[in-house]
Amino acid sequence: MSNEGGGAEEAPFSGEQELRLLVEAVPALVWRAGREGNIESVNKRLLDYLGATLDDIAGGGLLERVHPDDFPETAKAFHQAVQAGTGYQGVLRLRRKDGEFLWHYARCEPLRDRQGQIIQWYGLCVDIDQAKKADDRPGSVAQLQATLNVIPAYTWYTAPSGGLTFVNKRTADYLGLPKDHPLRLGIDVGATWDAHIPLLHPDEQEESRKAWLDCLRSGKAAEFSQRVPNAQGSYRWFLSRAEPLRAIDGTLLQWVGVNLDIEELKRAEQALRESEYTLRQIVETVPAQFWSLDPTGEPTQLNQRLLDYSGMRFEAFKHGGWKKFVHPDDFSETERAFRHAIQTGTSYQAVHRLRRADGEFRWHHVRGEPLRDQQGRIVQWYGLSVDIDEGKRSEDLLRRSEAFLAEAQRLSHTGASAYNATTILYWSEETYRIFGFDPRDGIPSREAVWQRIHPDDQARVRADVENAQNGIENFSSEFRIILPDGTVKYLESIRHPIFSTDGQLVEVVATQIDVTERKRVEQALRESQAKFRDYAETASDWFWEIGPDYKFTLLTENAFGSDSADLIGTMFSDHALDVEAEPEKWRRVWEALDLRKPFRDFVYRGMSSNGSAMYVKASGKPVFDTDGEFRGYRGTSSDVTANMRAQEEHERLLRLESDLAHMNRLSVMGELTASLSHEITQPIATARNNARAALNFLGRQPPDLEEVREALYSIVGDADRAGDIIDRIRDQIKKAPPRKSRFDLNQAINEVILLARSAVSQNGISVQTRLTKGLLAVEGDHVQLQQVVLNLILNAVEAMSTVGAGPRELLISTEQAQTGGVLVSVRDSGPGIDPERLDRIFEAFYTTKSTGLGMGLSICRSIIDAHGGRLWADANEPRGAAFQFTLPDAEKELRNPLRAAQQT
Numbered sequence: 001m002s003n004e005g006g007g008a009e010e011a012p013f014s015g016e017q018e019l020r021l022l023v024e025a026v027p028a029l030v031w032r033a034g035r036e037g038n039i040e041s042v043n044k045r046l047l048d049y050l051g052a053t054l055d056d057i058a059g060g061g062l063l064e065r066v067h068p069d070d071f072p073e074t075a076k077a078f079h080q081a082v083q084a085g086t087g088y089q090g091v092l093r094l095r096r097k098d099g100e101f102l103w104h105y106a107r108c109e110p111l112r113d114r115q116g117q118i119i120q121w122y123g124l125c126v127d128i129d130q131a132k133k134a135d136d137r138p139g140s141v142a143q144l145q146a147t148l149n150v151i152p153a154y155t156w157y158t159a160p161s162g163g164l165t166f167v168n169k170r171t172a173d174y175l176g177l178p179k180d181h182p183l184r185l186g187i188d189v190g191a192t193w194d195a196h197i198p199l200l201h202p203d204e205q206e207e208s209r210k211a212w213l214d215c216l217r218s219g220k221a222a223e224f225s226q227r228v229p230n231a232q233g234s235y236r237w238f239l240s241r242a243e244p245l246r247a248i249d250g251t252l253l254q255w256v257g258v259n260l261d262i263e264e265l266k267r268a269e270q271a272l273r274e275s276e277y278t279l280r281q282i283v284e285t286v287p288a289q290f291w292s293l294d295p296t297g298e299p300t301q302l303n304q305r306l307l308d309y310s311g312m313r314f315e316a317f318k319h320g321g322w323k324k325f326v327h328p329d330d331f332s333e334t335e336r337a338f339r340h341a342i343q344t345g346t347s348y349q350a351v352h353r354l355r356r357a358d359g360e361f362r363w364h365h366v367r368g369e370p371l372r373d374q375q376g377r378i379v380q381w382y383g384l385s386v387d388i389d390e391g392k393r394s395e396d397l398l399r400r401s402e403a404f405l406a407e408a409q410r411l412s413h414t415g416a417s418a419y420n421a422t423t424i425l426y427w428s429e430e431t432y433r434i435f436g437f438d439p440r441d442g443i444p445s446r447e448a449v450w451q452r453i454h455p456d457d458q459a460r461v462r463a464d465v466e467n468a469q470n471g472i473e474n475f476s477s478e479f480r481i482i483l484p485d486g487t488v489k490y491l492e493s494i495r496h497p498i499f500s501t502d503g504q505l506v507e508v509v510a511t512q513i514d515v516t517e518r519k520r521v522e523q524a525l526r527e528s529q530a531k532f533r534d535y536a537e538t539a540s541d542w543f544w545e546i547g548p549d550y551k552f553t554l555l556t557e558n559a560f561g562s563d564s565a566d567l568i569g570t571m572f573s574d575h576a577l578d579v580e581a582e583p584e585k586w587r588r589v590w591e592a593l594d595l596r597k598p599f600r601d602f603v604y605r606g607m608s609s610n611g612s613a614m615y616v617k618a619s620g621k622p623v624f625d626t627d628g629e630f631r632g633y634r635g636t637s638s639d640v641t642a643n644m645r646a647q648e649e650h651e652r653l654l655r656l657e658s659d660l661a662h663m664n665r666l667s668v669m670g671e672l673t674a675s676l677s678h679e680i681t682q683p684i685a686t687a688r689n690n691a692r693a694a695l696n697f698l699g700r701q702p703p704d705l706e707e708v709r710e711a712l713y714s715i716v717g718d719a720d721r722a723g724d725i726i727d728r729i730r731d732q733i734k735k736a737p738p739r740k741s742r743f744d745l746n747q748a749i750n751e752v753i754l755l756a757r758s759a760v761s762q763n764g765i766s767v768q769t770r771l772t773k774g775l776l777a778v779e780g781d782h783v784q785l786q787q788v789v790l791n792l793i794l795n796a797v798e799a800m801s802t803v804g805a806g807p808r809e810l811l812i813s814t815e816q817a818q819t820g821g822v823l824v825s826v827r828d829s830g831p832g833i834d835p836e837r838l839d840r841i842f843e844a845f846y847t848t849k850s851t852g853l854g855m856g857l858s859i860c861r862s863i864i865d866a867h868g869g870r871l872w873a874d875a876n877e878p879r880g881a882a883f884q885f886t887l888p889d890a891e892k893e894l895r896n897p898l899r900a901a902q903q904t
Helices: 016-025 044-050 071-084 129-135 141-150 169-175 202-218 263-283 304-310 321-325 328-344 389-412 429-435 446-452 455-470 516-538 583-594 641-671 673-699 705-733 745-755 757-762 782-800 856-866 890-895 897-903
Strands: 029-033 039-042 088-095 101-112 118-127 154-158 164-167 222-229 235-246 252-261 289-293 299-302 348-355 361-372 378-387 414-419 424-427 475-482 488-499 505-514 542-546 552-555 599-607 613-624 630-639 741-743 766-771 778-780 809-816 822-828 870-875 881-887
Touching: 029 044, 071 088, 071 101, 101 129, 141 154, 141 252, 154 169, 164 169, 169 222, 202 222, 235 263, 289 304, 304 348, 321 348, 328 348, 348 378, 361 389, 389 414, 389 429, 414 429, 429 505, 455 475, 488 516, 542 613, 583 599, 613 641, 673 705, 741 745, 745 757, 745 766, 745 782, 745 809, 745 822, 757 782, 778 782, 782 809, 782 822, 782 856, 782 881, 856 870, 856 881
Parallel strands: 766 809
Antiparallel strands: 029 039, 029 118, 088 101, 101 118, 154 164, 154 252, 222 235, 235 252, 289 299, 289 378, 348 361, 361 378, 414 424, 414 505, 475 488, 488 505, 542 552, 542 630, 599 613, 613 630, 741 778, 809 822, 822 881, 870 881
């Protein structure tokens, strides 16, 4: 690696996806919390264990699933750790999704920034239920651990499944395990049966895995040899002996084992093997698969090893029969090279595939040399074939591995390098890309690399590099580089120094991770966390729990306004002020509680901690134990006093507005008294005339019954017409709360025109209507909307009554609005409205009339606003005024849940 960086903390994963895959692969319950200890994310294993979603356990939801007996101590210790900024570890029971509590070993550590400030907490919970329960059996596992710790050997034991559970102190020290490592404590973290295999030397891993699996399957004792690295990474040979530990009834309890150091024995065996090999080389001059040929290439001798490998008889190789021995794809080239050697007398060598007796083709390196007589003539060919199949496949795998490694480095933005005290020895392709150098130019000089390091970081990086070269452990650092185009990158570098046996630095192997994107994400995360803290600090909700008797067992400190400790053991109804005033509301909530059903947004009037009245909104859900037994309720409450008082004030204003609207209708009806009396007397007079005519028809001899019947029908029609007029007047003058219903607006407008017909006629006004057919129905108060139209018509009539000359025309129209809903227009040909007063005519108590109160148009606008519409005024062309208002259609009203809620 180049000498461009160093650091003080272990580098995190290079990418969010790789980190997420690693967390998901950890055989434990992993979580991450904010600086204040609130859960923010967890791995899937934890969600599956709890049977919950992230929303269920976000914040303090994970602590709520701790066993009630363990909760106080756990919560106290965890919050103390968060306050003090120290790591936390403990043993607790955590509720599984099926309700069962299992013992877990929990641990969390803070993540700090370079200033030492905590930015996050990371933790995990490891299932130790079986180990914990085993510890509870006196004299069993604990005694076994104590015994193994005093044995002067490397001892261990596993779970019945084969997963390594405990190593004695001698073994743990050899491996360099931390003091709190689960294997030192005998904590079963659910390791798989072969989880220890990667600790072994790569050459023994596969054989050891097979031997251990055979041992587990047979249930019998076994022993095998393998190399195990010590804390410094050096391997030593051990002879491992495993014995099954069984109960009286034969049940397998554990596997107990001992490792004996046989390093010296292995070295002696190796020396012996080397001596034997040297001796064989001296004694035996032929290779493993030996063959000899006559000068023409016909076989004269094949050793037994070759015959056994091929499964062929000697005679089968003669006269070109060896063709069957060579892979068809390799034969043509093999035969050409072989014939050329025979003809020219030159050495022959090739790499091709030879068929084994079982039909499998394996790669071999074949070499042949001619034996010549004193005259130089070839008298014999001698050769051998060496099986290089594993090497060939390893070469292929190595090439693929190198390609995969290069691709992995590219995807993870991680480069690799090596350097010594004076020279850069190696750079990977990704390192070239990160630093912006061209690989075709070769490894850059140390000076060129130093020029890329940010000036503000160079001194620190130089010190870090010197520390890495002088130390004996891994060293990491973070720094910035500047590319020629001005791009700034953040890098994290991990350095591993390698020393010779006499302590001299050989080289430093390093990685460089481009964490620029992660830095941007961290900044965005810090901003997001700051926002979240702002939201949390301004929240007014509190949490509560009640037992099966509905009495408080838990209340957060801000419940009911302040310290709520005195409320523990009381029922929420004990502090309610509306139990007797609203018995039906309380009956429904008690019924939900007794049926063990969740409830939401239950609002009641209670008493705050200072004795004043307050409105509380509560929501809760029932809690059951693992046996399905009801344990109470858990939920949240909030102070909604301000909202309720605002709602009460809003309702009072609505009632006042309704009263004003009623007074306005009475005033309008008063103005129409003379006109309406004419409208009523006219059908009455007509009915009287029709009655007289009926009497005359009855007086004839014989009576004209058909004429009488027609006259009576006319009387009924006149009475109905008079009754309709009286009903409309009654609707306008009676006082009733607003009622929303769906109705035909065109029909409502026609009814209003009939009420104002006499006033219109008396003032010589021509009325025209353009009411669109098929208009969408509207949702609203029928009477209030008719009041608006009637007010606008009468205002237009009064305005046009002052016009001395010119036509007096009133146009009432309806149409479908472009934005949906209905548009209503009332246009007159009166004197119009002064443009400077357009903005004020809808103000309360503003009027241009000598006898007006200035409330009519203000009330009209309030009515239209309450229906979700808009009322405004414009000038009419060529003269007069135009008042227009819009209303949403009924379907849109039904689709708007907020407005629907306001109407109920």
